[in-house]
Amino acid sequence: MVAVAKTKSRTKLAEQAHFRTLRLPSPFQPRLEALAAQQDWYDWAGYKAPHALWDDELEYFAIRSQAALFDISPMVKYRIEGPDAEAFLNRVTLRNVTKLKPGRVHYTAWCDDEGYVLDDGTLFRFSADRFRLCCQERHLPWLLDSAIGYEVSVVEETQEVAGLALQGPTSFAVLRDAGFKGVEKLKIFDLAEFPHEKGSVTISRTGFTGDLGYELFVPVKQALSLWDRLIEGGKLHGIRPMGYTALNRARIEAGLIVANADFVTGDSAIRTDRLRMPDEIGLGFMIDPAKGHFNGRRAILDARQNKTLKHVLVGLEIEGNIPAEHAIVYHRGKREVGLVSAAIWSPTAKRNIAIASLQRPYGDTVVDDLWVEIYAMRELQYHKLMKRAKVVPRPFIKLDRRTANPPGER
Amino acid sequence: MKNWDVIVIGGGHNGLVNACYLQRSGLDVLVLEQKDWVGGAATSRSLTPGFVYSNCSYVCSLFRPEIMRDLELPRFGLQVIPYEGGAVFTQDGDYLANYRDHHAHRREFARFSPRDAEAYERYACDVTRQCRFIQPLLMRTAPDPTSFKPRDIGELIYLGRKFSDMSAEEMALTMRFWTMSISDFLDEYFETDVIKANFALSGIIGTALGPMSPGTAYVLLHHYMGEVDGSVGAWGYARGGMGAVTQALAASFQASGGTIRTGAQVEQVLVKNGHAQGVVLAGGEEVLGKLTVSNADVKRTFLKLVEPKELPDIFLRRVKNFKIRGSSGKVNIALGSMPEFPALPDDSPCYRGDLHFTDSVERMERAYDDWKEGRWSADPFIDMVIPTTLDPTMASPGKHFMSCFVQYAPPKVGGREWTDADRDGFAESVISQIADYSPGFRERIVHMEVRTPREIEAETGLTEGNIFQGELTFDQLLFNRPVPGYAQYRSPVGGLYMCGSSTHPGGGVMGAPGRNAAVEILRDLKRGANHVSAAHDVI
Numbered sequence: 001m002v003a004v005a006k007t008k009s010r011t012k013l014a015e016q017a018h019f020r021t022l023r024l025p026s027p028f029q030p031r032l033e034a035l036a037a038q039q040d041w042y043d044w045a046g047y048k049a050p051h052a053l054w055d056d057e058l059e060y061f062a063i064r065s066q067a068a069l070f071d072i073s074p075m076v077k078y079r080i081e082g083p084d085a086e087a088f089l090n091r092v093t094l095r096n097v098t099k100l101k102p103g104r105v106h107y108t109a110w111c112d113d114e115g116y117v118l119d120d121g122t123l124f125r126f127s128a129d130r131f132r133l134c135c136q137e138r139h140l141p142w143l144l145d146s147a148i149g150y151e152v153s154v155v156e157e158t159q160e161v162a163g164l165a166l167q168g169p170t171s172f173a174v175l176r177d178a179g180f181k182g183v184e185k186l187k188i189f190d191l192a193e194f195p196h197e198k199g200s201v202t203i204s205r206t207g208f209t210g211d212l213g214y215e216l217f218v219p220v221k222q223a224l225s226l227w228d229r230l231i232e233g234g235k236l237h238g239i240r241p242m243g244y245t246a247l248n249r250a251r252i253e254a255g256l257i258v259a260n261a262d263f264v265t266g267d268s269a270i271r272t273d274r275l276r277m278p279d280e281i282g283l284g285f286m287i288d289p290a291k292g293h294f295n296g297r298r299a300i301l302d303a304r305q306n307k308t309l310k311h312v313l314v315g316l317e318i319e320g321n322i323p324a325e326h327a328i329v330y331h332r333g334k335r336e337v338g339l340v341s342a343a344i345w346s347p348t349a350k351r352n353i354a355i356a357s358l359q360r361p362y363g364d365t366v367v368d369d370l371w372v373e374i375y376a377m378r379e380l381q382y383h384k385l386m387k388r389a390k391v392v393p394r395p396f397i398k399l400d401r402r403t404a405n406p407p408g409e410r
Numbered sequence: 411m412k413n414w415d416v417i418v419i420g421g422g423h424n425g426l427v428n429a430c431y432l433q434r435s436g437l438d439v440l441v442l443e444q445k446d447w448v449g450g451a452a453t454s455r456s457l458t459p460g461f462v463y464s465n466c467s468y469v470c471s472l473f474r475p476e477i478m479r480d481l482e483l484p485r486f487g488l489q490v491i492p493y494e495g496g497a498v499f500t501q502d503g504d505y506l507a508n509y510r511d512h513h514a515h516r517r518e519f520a521r522f523s524p525r526d527a528e529a530y531e532r533y534a535c536d537v538t539r540q541c542r543f544i545q546p547l548l549m550r551t552a553p554d555p556t557s558f559k560p561r562d563i564g565e566l567i568y569l570g571r572k573f574s575d576m577s578a579e580e581m582a583l584t585m586r587f588w589t590m591s592i593s594d595f596l597d598e599y600f601e602t603d604v605i606k607a608n609f610a611l612s613g614i615i616g617t618a619l620g621p622m623s624p625g626t627a628y629v630l631l632h633h634y635m636g637e638v639d640g641s642v643g644a645w646g647y648a649r650g651g652m653g654a655v656t657q658a659l660a661a662s663f664q665a666s667g668g669t670i671r672t673g674a675q676v677e678q679v680l681v682k683n684g685h686a687q688g689v690v691l692a693g694g695e696e697v698l699g700k701l702t703v704s705n706a707d708v709k710r711t712f713l714k715l716v717e718p719k720e721l722p723d724i725f726l727r728r729v730k731n732f733k734i735r736g737s738s739g740k741v742n743i744a745l746g747s748m749p750e751f752p753a754l755p756d757d758s759p760c761y762r763g764d765l766h767f768t769d770s771v772e773r774m775e776r777a778y779d780d781w782k783e784g785r786w787s788a789d790p791f792i793d794m795v796i797p798t799t800l801d802p803t804m805a806s807p808g809k810h811f812m813s814c815f816v817q818y819a820p821p822k823v824g825g826r827e828w829t830d831a832d833r834d835g836f837a838e839s840v841i842s843q844i845a846d847y848s849p850g851f852r853e854r855i856v857h858m859e860v861r862t863p864r865e866i867e868a869e870t871g872l873t874e875g876n877i878f879q880g881e882l883t884f885d886q887l888l889f890n891r892p893v894p895g896y897a898q899y900r901s902p903v904g905g906l907y908m909c910g911s912s913t914h915p916g917g918g919v920m921g922a923p924g925r926n927a928a929v930e931i932l933r934d935l936k937r938g939a940n941h942v943s944a945a946h947d948v949i
């Protein structure tokens with residue numbers, strides 16, 4: 001017991017040095033540094049992460065035409081295990097976890113007691129009582145407090161587990177040629193363990209691009225060998241490591257939202273009018289009133305019944321080709337009704353697309369006569385454009401190869 | 411004989427802020443300061459060659475930027491430099507640091523508790539929300555709930571609306587903040603002793619309460635409401651020490667035609683027919699003024715300078731009962747070289763921040779137990795900074811000024827006055843605590859200024875040495891500060907106003923009381939106040 005305490009305090013002292021490295025290197029840092037011709041880094045949850053390595057546009061086209069490799073290690077990860085893990089997760093998250101079979105992944109979200117979204121993320125079910133929750137923000141105190149009364153353990157494992165996203169039409173071929181036997185059996189949202197080195201890698205057919213793609217998780221010790229194995233396997237399939245700018249384009253085309261970019265998470269919102277219920281950010285589909293009690297259930301159902309939902313998140317198609325990032329949305333060109341949170345010209349859809357939050361009834365029952373005001377800076381002058389916007393369904397693109405079985409080779 | 415438009419008793423920062431605004435509206439203003447220098451509790455003095463001390467207050471955050479701008483203080487030499495986080499030394503040879511970088515801060519806390527590291531986010535959010543609620547109230551005169559004047563009703567509605575904009579949860583949190591002990595409050599977020607101690611200090615500074623006393627959660631808020639250049643909650647050093655604030659104010663005041671007389675102690679406010687006529691100085695000189703404003707605390711003003719017969723007895727009784735207990739002392743140290751703290755790496759930014767040795771709330775509370783017994787704390791809580799790590803003007807290169815704010819020190823020792831021997835004992839409790847963590851510390855000391863509540867009161871006129879001119883507990887805030895019915899800077903004596911920290915919104919080098927009092931005076935004189943900027947928006 002004493003020996004344990006000593007080692008603990010010794011590592012605690014050794015950890016003092018962290019202040020000299022403000023942005024942690026990712027487990028893949030040696031490979032990223034070698035490729036980062038742009039040296040254009042940003043801060044992803046305290047990690048040094050690339051905006052682009054070589055050329056963000058070419059990196060985007062790797063997602064849509066070949067295979068792009070993206071480091072997702074900075075994503076916050078919680079290991080949730082125990083006989084009550086399913087019941088616990090069913091209580092704290094929105095979707096019905098009893099319907100999530102071992103070997104499956106689902107996209108979900110979680111709320112506080114007032115029904116406001118704390119975060120969204122993916123829940124991986126490895127077995128009956130072993131899960132991993134991946135998300136953008138940190139929730140350890142909340143998860144631990146919610147776990148009282150359940151036989152379950154919640155451990156943060158962000159620093160222990162490295163992750164990669166491999167996305168694009170040749171991503172299956174890359175994995176097959178890298179020697180992951182049986183990976184063709186993975187259907188969308190399936191996961192399985194595959195041998196790697198002396199251990200194993202978890203591969204799921206998931207991603208954030210709306211394309212055919214996979215995500216891979218390994219203990220950090222095996223991170224570099226996994227990277228090398230994929231690059232080797234991808235040699236003939238045009239594999240290309242990429243940064244966030246390319247991924248962000250792909251995710252907007254896929255109509256996917258990002259916490260604290262498209263909505264403000266409950267624990268970080270200082271202004272209470274920024275809080276959002278799932279129905280207000282397009283996550284209403286996750287709610288399963290039949291599954292029994294879950295966090296925020298009563299508030300969410302009350303808001304539905306009393307029609308007190310104030311906002312709605314929509315996809316917009318905007319005339320012209322100038323991206324409307326952070327533009328104000330108007331009704332009849334006059335009344336301010338919302339804000340665009342993400343917007344691009346979509347190279348794949350050949351449309352000018354946007355994700356926006358509007359105040360109901362605009363975007364909900366009133367969808368005509370919407371406009372966005374774009375301020376386009378060109379050579380030190382704003383061009384003020386008022387463009388017509390149409391509410392359209394998300395995703396903005398639908399690629400059959402994303403779900404095709406068996407997965408295509410190119 | 412000259413009859414000044416306004417006489418301001420006291421050249422503390424609030425007196426000077428008040429005087430500046432009044433002078434700038436075209437009034438002829440005289441500031442009378444008892445000492446040979448201005449500044450009150452915001453002074454920089456050189457007591458040994460080559461070193462300048464911030465004798466009382468030592469760090470700046472609360473001072474309102476609207477006032478700095480209105481009074482052109484940068485032009486008169488005011489610069490405020492933000493400082494780095496800081497650290498609490500732990501008894502096992504480690505430390506807990508506060509870093510300015512968000513992620514470094516979290517990783518540092520995670521060394522002690524991964525849970526607390528993440529809980530910090532919610533804590534910071536909740537505190538920020540409360541500060542945003544209170545900040546706009548600083549620069550507004552508190553409404554008088556017993557008055558039916560339209561303006562008071564308007565202000566009450568403003569308050570009520572701010573309150574009703576809150577969700578039930580937020581309202582509950584606000585009430586808790588105003589009434590809880592800082593210890594109980596922190597227990598709702600954190601589980602680690604040293605992390606709680608790290609935050610609890612803001613709940614007890616300048617307060618004759620322990621971290622377990624109800625009401626201390628609000629004191630913490632009071633210390634988070636400031637900013638350095640828009641960075642809310644940040645603290646900085648005034649370049650040249652806190653005296654730079656009052657030197658800039660004095661220069662601004664004189665540049666606009668104002669007059670300061672130092673070495674002019676007011677002994678009495680002249681009252682005729684219930685109206686102030688001016689003052690009598692020590693030595694008997696009479697100075698006449700149409701209006702008189704007192705920067706001295708409410709007890710000194712109404713129990714020492716005004717004859718009791720001029721005051722309603724209920725007012726007098728409430729002034730007597732106003733809590734203004736001394737609780738702190740100060741040790742200013744000139745150092746021949748930079749002290750070393752082996753626990754802290756040489757390149758740690760914490761040397762440029764505030765350092766503490768009290769690593770548990772319980773130790774803080776025990777230190778307070780000594781105060782209740784009428785003793786200075788055997789194991790004191792020290793807020794220690796070395797401003798010369800960022801300010802090259804207070805000592806020559808390689809030499810340093812160290813400021814130690816110390817709690818607890820009672821206004822009287824075991825019921826009797828402080829003696830010089832007591833003062834030396836108090837100093838020793840501080841030096842020996844530092845020396846425990848910093849080998850060779852004593853040898854570096856070139857000079858020391860030791861200030862118990864006795865010295866603080868003697869030098870600044872702060873009754874009992876209470877640094878805020880009255881405790882910041884909720885019963886003494888807003889429309890209750892200093893006395894119900896007299897929270898709008900006016901007093902029962904016609905033409906006699908208050909502008910010191912005893913008034914809303916309270917103590918600290920903030921300037922808001924002086925400014926708000928000026929607005930009320932100008933209102934009574936039916937003069938415009940366009941030169942007084944409204945509070946910055948909180949968006």
Ligand SMILES: Cc1cc2nc3c(=O)[nH]c(=O)nc-3n(C[C@H](O)[C@H](O)[C@H](O)COP(=O)(O)OP(=O)(O)OC[C@H]3O[C@@H](n4cnc5c(N)ncnc54)[C@H](O)[C@@H]3O)c2cc1C
Pocket residue numbers: 419420421422423424425442443444445448449450451452465466467468469470471472674675676677705706707710738739740815866869870871872875876877878879909910911912917918919920
């Ligand atoms: C040791 C100590 C440390 C502190 N640390 C900080 C800090 O780091 N940061 C912070 O923001 N705040 C700090 N404070 C609090 C802050 O300094 C005070 O609340 C603030 O300076 C009070 O300003 P004031 O103008 O209201 O009153 P004072 O500064 O008290 O001014 C009153 C003035 O009136 C004069 N006076 C009184 N009676 C008479 C008379 N009869 N005739 C003529 N003149 C008279 C006094 O000499 C004095 O100059 C500290 C205070 C102390 C004592």
